[in-house]
Amino acid sequence: xxxxxxxxxxxxxxxxxxxxxxxxxxxxxxxxxxxxxxxxxxxxxxxxxxxxxxxxxxxxxxxxxxxxxxx
Amino acid sequence: xxxxxxxxxxxxxxxxxxxxxxxxxxxxxxxxxxxxxxxxxxxxxxxxxxxxxxxxxxxxxxxxxxxxxxxxxxxxxxxxxxxxxxxxxxxxxxxxxxxxxxxxxxxxxxxxxxxxxxxxxxxxxxxxxxxxxxxxxxxxxxxxxxxxxxxxxxxxxxxxxxxxxx
Numbered sequence: 347x348x349x350x351x352x353x354x355x356x357x358x359x360x361x362x363x364x365x366x367x368x369x370x371x372x373x374x375x376x377x378x379x380x381x382x383x384x385x386x387x388x389x390x391x392x393x394x395x396x397x398x399x400x401x402x403x404x405x406x407x408x409x410x411x412x413x414x415x416x417x
Numbered sequence: 418x419x420x421x422x423x424x425x426x427x428x429x430x431x432x433x434x435x436x437x438x439x440x441x442x443x444x445x446x447x448x449x450x451x452x453x454x455x456x457x458x459x460x461x462x463x464x465x466x467x468x469x470x471x472x473x474x475x476x477x478x479x480x481x482x483x484x485x486x487x488x489x490x491x492x493x494x495x496x497x498x499x500x501x502x503x504x505x506x507x508x509x510x511x512x513x514x515x516x517x518x519x520x521x522x523x524x525x526x527x528x529x530x531x532x533x534x535x536x537x538x539x540x541x542x543x544x545x546x547x548x549x550x551x552x553x554x555x556x557x558x559x560x561x562x563x564x565x566x567x568x569x570x571x572x573x574x575x576x577x578x579x580x581x582x583x
Binding site: 371372373375376377379380384385387388391 | 515516517518519521522577578
């Protein structure tokens with residue numbers, strides 16, 4: 347499963363879901379789906395999100411299996 | 418989003434299907450007398466009081482609902498010029514495809530509906546063939562399948578929007 351830090355970084359920069367949606371050309375609902383882990387974004391959207399949140403894609407998204415292996 | 422016309426569209430269709438089912442009951446029960454002699458040619462369709470009420474009442478209700486439906490559709494198109502919907506579109510109006518997230522939700526809901534349709538329609542066809550049911554019951558069966566597909570679609574979409582957080 348794909349995990350992410352979208353909610354954490356969005357809060358850090360003081361963005362609402364709507365703000366981030368506007369920056370990445372998607373609806374607020376799609377940002378909510380991504381944050382909840384219901385939906386895995388495309389590479390293009392992941393890149394847009396990373397750019398909007400001033401980070402790298404691999405800092406923003408990672409696989410749950412990798413997280414377990416690191417522990 | 419919950420007030421989006423496309424989200425409410427399945428509810429409208431459910432309403433129309435229920436009214437159509439009641440209308441079907443009304444129109445399937447009249448007594449028809451056909452007289453065709455050398456001196457007289459006439460067709461008389463006689464509704465029973467209850468059936469007559471169903472025909473007139475549901476036809477009136479259907480028209481009222483249709484007027485409100487068109488009004489809501491036009492209002493949606495006015496408010497959302499970039500996401501206009503047309504009642505004459507071949508694609509179902511309830512599809513939410515503004516972006517990849519919405520397309521994903523729509524696809525999930527559509528898959529559930531397809532799964533239901535893939536076994537319910539053959540079952541209904543077999544049921545209609547092997548049982549000596551009146552035509553009205555077959556019509557109700559078809560309408561029930563149509564109703565359930567909208568229920569499945571609506572509940573799946575609604576589930577994703579239920580816990581929306583900002």
